[in-house]
Amino acid sequence: MNLKIVSMRTCSFLIIALCFCITSTFAQNTKKAPKVKPNQVDNFIKEVYQKQANTIVFSDPIRYAGFKNLLLNRISFYKLNYKAGEDFVNLSTVPLFKTYNKNLMRTNMFNVDNFNPLKYDINFFSNELIRYRINQQYILVVTPQKTR
Template sequence: MFQRLISFLLLLTVGYLSDAQTPTLKSSISEIHYDANVNNPLTTIELKQIKEVYGEYADKYVLDHPERLKGVKNILRNRVIIEEISDPKYSKEGELLSKVSLFTSFVKDLTRDDVFNPQTFNPLKYNFEFYSKHASAFKVDGTNYIIIIKSQYQ
């Protein structure tokens, strides 16, 4: 009986080790598809948003890099959705915006807006997980607004 158990475990181990040597295909990373609007020039408002967050480093880290600029345009134009929720049971969903830290890597004295305005909201100011494979939602404190960050892979 003991010899059978040893043989079984040995067979199982050999099978496991040989399987570990078999090449496997890694799941491919989804390609990012941009809407055609990212090829349009920056608007005055978008340029202001980039400069607000990147300050004197805007050219060096965003504006002088076409692919990075395309990614930022995609965030500003296509991936951040602000919705007002009229049904109170849905307005409680998501992390509070006040709990999301500011992106102060380039402009140390960046501050939150005193009053939320969906027309002037700058999503680049926040450390949202823009490069996640999943969408996320954030509740704007004291309002019925939610901010949805769509995945770049959707």
């Protein structure tokens, strides 16, 4: 009986140690980059919706709050180097959302400080976690919105 207790403690310790190693390895390989800043929200919406921004977004408090929540809380950038065989969708394959601004241009050089994810025709309101490869070093992650 004493042997079982020692064996269980050893097993528990090994499991905890393994979890710690996996977590610290992921943390070393993945670094969360800065998020969208609150003062950028309105400009990002205006860039994509142009003259219709007020009618479609700003005049509707619920929709505006949804966009703010999306940009400030649900979209994250992570520094994660590309690995062969990964299953991220390349953002370069996603069309631009040009419904209201025909002059939108794809971002050639990614800069986390001014990158506007609203320019891309991404299903931001999916119930699933969405991940896109931005470039060799960064991914974009959209967490699902909480349902009531």
